[in-house]
Amino acid sequence: MSTQSFADLGLSEAFLRSVAAQGYDTPTEIQARAIPPLLEGKDLLGTAQTGTGKTAAFTLPLLQRLVADGHASRGGSRGRGQGACRPIALILAPTRELAIQIDESVATYGAGSGVSHLAVFGGASKGGQLSGLRRNPLVLAATPGRLLDFVGERAIDLSGVQTLIIDEADRMLDMGFIPDVRRIAALVENRRQTVLFSATMPRPVEELSRELLGEAERIAVAPEEITIDRIRQSVLHVAREDKPALLPELIRDRNMFRVLVFTRTKHRAARLAKALRKTGIDSDEIHGNRSQNQRQSALERFRSGRVQVLVGTDVAARGIDVDDITHVINYEIPHEAE
């Protein structure tokens, strides 16, 4: 955490109140360093991962600029139902969960600002998203594939986008989305501000950022800014065949109250959740074989405490933000240890 206050960063009264309403008293490092240049409209390359507070770092200045430029007040009268949706800001995210989470952050931090917003993502029917697009939201949080589908169908027109934010660029790379991201960036031809966040900087991401950002400001923050000191870690050496019996025992004996379990494959996630349920432990699963509705409702049940254990693959569950998780178990050596 930095010693600066949010008021030092140039945020307006309205957004200071919205930050205070979240209970944040001090900006995180990425917030302290990214918010001032972003408010000035600068391009930015941020090396920061989930848990550093990066979502607020890009969302707050985006919202403040939209309000200052007078876009928000036009929100209601932007030609509802006429032609394509023309967003002013576009945030790209690699997974549907992340797109939804970013959209929720826009809603939370922008409450009362009049900034309209929508998440569009694959794996869910288009109907609901299409009717959302007809309201012509100012801010879109989107996964690349579905966004391009809508652009192809002329439901979205990206030529009015002024701010393009690419979140978790390295994960986009892992998922094969970089060509789509390039295509989208080319469609956002009139953009004035480009922001890219990535936890790591593999060469293709470095190249992409050079193409899109040139000599933009670079900010790198150490990982796990918020949480690492508070996490106690331990390793149990267990033969594979003993794991299924040990897990429910551990969960019970150690009073694990809200547990996230990671497996390597979708199959194993499903099998493990089922096995846990058989032992009487409320569990659900989140992985790529489940529909968007199933994933969202599993996450909601986990958030609300109705489900004690959520089993997932790291691909599906990365970046998920749930308060008060008591334990994280890597049932298998993770692809993605962070």
Ligand code: AMP
């Ligand atoms: P993120 O890295 O954006 O996924 O944020 C990680 C978590 O940190 C979220 O639960 C945020 O609500 C929380 N958070 C963001 N900024 C702050 C802050 N300044 N102080 C305390 N918590 C924060």
